[in-house]
Amino acid sequence: MENLIIKDLHNPLNYVQYKNLVTTLAEQNKCTGEQIEEKIKATSINVQRIKRLDKQTEIVDDLKLKIKEISEKQIWIILVESWCGDAAQCLPVIAKIAELNTNIDLKIILRDENLSIMDQFLTNGSRSIPKLLILEKDEIIDTWGPRPKGIQKMVLEYKQTNPNASHDEFVNNLHLWYARDKTLSLQNDFIELLTNKITQ
Numbered sequence: 001m002e003n004l005i006i007k008d009l010h011n012p013l014n015y016v017q018y019k020n021l022v023t024t025l026a027e028q029n030k031c032t033g034e035q036i037e038e039k040i041k042a043t044s045i046n047v048q049r050i051k052r053l054d055k056q057t058e059i060v061d062d063l064k065l066k067i068k069e070i071s072e073k074q075i076w077i078i079l080v081e082s083w084c085g086d087a088a089q090c091l092p093v094i095a096k097i098a099e100l101n102t103n104i105d106l107k108i109i110l111r112d113e114n115l116s117i118m119d120q121f122l123t124n125g126s127r128s129i130p131k132l133l134i135l136e137k138d139e140i141i142d143t144w145g146p147r148p149k150g151i152q153k154m155v156l157e158y159k160q161t162n163p164n165a166s167h168d169e170f171v172n173n174l175h176l177w178y179a180r181d182k183t184l185s186l187q188n189d190f191i192e193l194l195t196n197k198i199t200q
Helices: 015-027 037-056 061-068 085-098 149-161 167-181 184-199
Strands: 074-080 104-110 131-136 139-144
Touching: 015 037, 015 085, 015 104, 037 085, 061 184, 074 085, 085 104, 085 167, 085 184, 139 184, 149 167, 149 184, 167 184
Parallel strands: 074 104
Antiparallel strands: 074 131, 131 139
């Protein structure tokens, strides 16, 4: 995979800094990037999602064990935006995972401020977020995103069976799936990702 120079990251944040940014934007009736009413509203909703997931998320034992096996220093870079619902559902969980090993340094960057990086990791040609890049010794060793595989499966099935559904209907269903899933799809993705990495 392509090397990524850490110094090229524009305005990297840790998780607490990112949460403070999103909260401040919501209080100011703003969002990251272009100020669009729909995105401003989504940012405000995402503050509540992040708070709920911070409080309720518990990392499963199998994943805890896998994370503790990481013995080399790693940098986890995740591209997000304040208005992205998938990012709000995933980032708090990824942050909790990263906290379990001091070898992991989580850096959060805004997609639209880092398009030169984003455009190297498109999903089916689109700038889909969240997108996680895992670096070890300045080399990208893996990526993840933009959705847990279990959730993405539901998305594809829904779009096939409901081709005329509105964007609002889709978004409502998406967050219902996340709520019912209780972060397990994402955690299973990381167990699989780390298992593959360790056995390579």
